[in-house]
Amino acid sequence: MRIGVFVCHCGSNIEGTVDTAEVSRIASDYPEVAFATDTMYACSEPGQDGIIEAIGEHKLDGVVVASCTPRMHEATFRNTLERAGLNPYMFEMANIREHVSWIGKDREANTNKAADLVRMAVEKLRRNRPLTPKEFDINRRVLVIGGGVAGIQAALDCADAGLEVIMVERESTIGGKMAKLDKTFPTVDCSSCILGPRMVEVAQHPNITLHAYSEVDGVSGYVGNFSVKIKKKARYVDWNKCTGCGECVEKCPSRKAPNTFDELIGPGRAINIPFPQAIPKKATINADYCIRLTKGKCGACEKVCPAGAIDFDQQDEIISEEVGAVVAATGYDLFDWTVYEEYGGGRYPDVITSLQYERLLSASGPTGGHVKRPSDGKEPKNVVFIQCVGSRDKSVDRPYCSGFCCMYTAKQAILTKDHIPDSTSYVFYMDIRAPGKLYDEFTRRAMEEYGAQYIRGRVGMVYPDGKGNLTVRGADTLLGKQVEIQADLVVLAVGVESAKNSPQLAEKLRISYDKYGFFMEGHPKLKPCETNTAGVYLAGACQGPKDIPASVAQGSAAASKVIGLFSKKKLKSDPQTALVDIKRCIGCGKCVLTCPFGAIKETDFRGQPKAEVIETVCQGCGICSSTCPQGAIQLRHFTDNQILAEVEAICRF
Amino acid sequence: MPVLNGRELRIVGFLCNWCSYGGADTAGVARFDQPTDLRIIRVPCSGRIDPLFIAKAFMNGADGVLVSGCHPRDCHYSEGNYYARRRLEVFKQFITVLGIEPERFEYTWVSASEGQRWQEVVTKFTDQVHALGPMAPIPEVALSKLAQTEGTDLRTAITEEA
Ligand SMILES: Cc1cc2nc3c(=O)[nH]c(=O)nc-3n(C[C@H](O)[C@H](O)[C@H](O)COP(=O)(O)OP(=O)(O)OC[C@H]3O[C@@H](n4cnc5c(N)ncnc54)[C@H](O)[C@@H]3O)c2cc1C
Ligand code: SF4
């Protein structure tokens, strides 16, 4: 092999503390180095042209550039090689800036170290092989998991761009939390008035297929070609026939079923349509509470249904869909507020959650929008809001800020005054966090225009005062004294946690999640809606607490990533994949078990089991390489021999 | 910081591309002074690091070996560092058998944003290796044991355990 070495000055960045001419002189003696030089700015246009020229002039087969970190310019120089007619993988980089010139001032030691690093690169390059990416077809359909506002936005943007969208929603209607909200901050406009039309669009869009009351059961494949199993849960109603007239709900005698849409405060029925604007607007039977399904009696709905849609024999059904990309938009859940026993959550009917309060405020809620407290239906005059219930509290393992509770509390205080003009709202808070556009102004309005009484401090205790009301006792840390407030209703601003079963879904999608179960973005700043698994994107609060504007923005961002991905004719796979040496492979299957991506399968080779790498799935981690007892599976470009050659290059001095 | 006293030792670093190599870059960008003994080999994932590489480094005369990857749960390949952690923990027990002081080998988790932490890790480890001084040649017996178990057996021994 004829290797060329280019040692970059990077202006004075490297040259200042490394004798680059000396490094190139030393390098010219390394094995197979046919040409070595130092250069002012290797990455600049003249620098790259110099490399191309030298490749031609000295008939080079491979190039080492000693300069900055490969994380910066590896792609640049690979392109340079390609332009010179070489295979881009016949290239190695020695990081003599971040790892040498910038961390030490001793010119001699630095020069020495730089020469070592160049030697390592040369030794590795001597064992490089030309690699060619494989091209493969893309299935231009996208799966959106979760039909909250973020998922809806992503689905509509993709569908409008002409892509086929499959949406899977766990509940029997889309809309997520936003569908349950009364009004939204900071504009106080009606939530369902802005979300409703978008939900209808989803239902009517020719490019969107909606699977509600369904869950993703399994995902296999890779970017461009995922295959997804979807479980359509038994709903005991034939949705093709159901017209959503609601006759059945009227007649259903089982009234103890939880009404999850109304956050358990409204009456529930065993057969239910979540709310009038539900999409799809279809009835679903809750098997746990249906008298016919549990006791074999009743069947009232079957008798009244004019469409003959009731089907007590329905079973769960698994269907398959093929897609090229996935957007996870599964949102969040609320913290279990009953953990705070001192607040009496779950014990006193008049201590409710913020989302329950949204239902009480909502015109489509269980009270028709008249704020009535659960215990006796009386209109509350003193409403106490307690913020950070399950947020910023290490003692319940929720040290993070839930992001939007300060804002919705301000909103609810404002709405309370709108509903009951002679009421007073008290808000116990730790800090006010209102950094969005018009947010700070909004919280100020709650205090100044709507007279909400903000008290900085934690509540110690909520207890019944014996006269049908509650006493809230807490500290006012600004005044430095204890306060007690008489409350007709206590609203807990409960914090946000990851949606139930998020880790399980993450594992199916092979994406990472943080210690709280929120999905991890590819890069905290530069890849906010990508994941580290190619073709899987994130939208909304599944990645961390996010309000509606941020969720919608991320929904669109995820869609744009999908559209960008699908705009290519074919996808190229990274050729730095694992390769099995069939002669050495003993078919033990260890690699098959260890590969985190399911990229290795067992095949039959002349009657013997052998491992085979599915190149387009392999992410190039090399975990298999260090697992194989035979050294039979090798990660291209990072083979055992290459790494050991680097080890030797370092140790010989 | 007079760790060097004008004399470098041979310290080999195996760093994963996504977190620790990035962390070392970040330390460089921030111009955090570090001892120069360490030479870094970039691998895609700490899970790619075969304990055999470390054994080989010592056999070739390395005075110290430092491995660093993404914090557990942060792995770019979702679980590579868990594999690494198991293997390296077993290996740590194993090197004393070779007559190598366990302080010559260390593994850490450093993320791409933790330049400061990287500086501390490198400085501390280099000091630690300097305190031990250059490595005495691995005793013949151990070497021959290693030579026998090299490749297949050692790898099996370590991965089986892990
Ligand atoms: C009381 C309260 C008031 C609020 N008020 C406001 C406000 O005024 N303004 C504002 O900007 N924000 C407000 N928010 C925040 C708002 O709710 C969120 O910003 C928004 O709902 C996030 O949307 P999303 O689509 O990411 O998540 P979600 O709304 O949670 O939607 C996620 C969807 O995914 C589904 N899902 C979950 N897991 C799965 C799975 N495994 N498979 C299939 N489907 C799944 C869920 O059923 C749900 O439909 C409020 C929040 C609360 C709690
Ligand atoms: S009565 Fe029949 S058609 Fe009407 S909502 Fe119930 S199941 Fe659907």
Ligand code: SF4
């Ligand atoms: S390198 Fe090996 S373990 Fe890693 S993804 Fe490829 S086949 Fe799987």
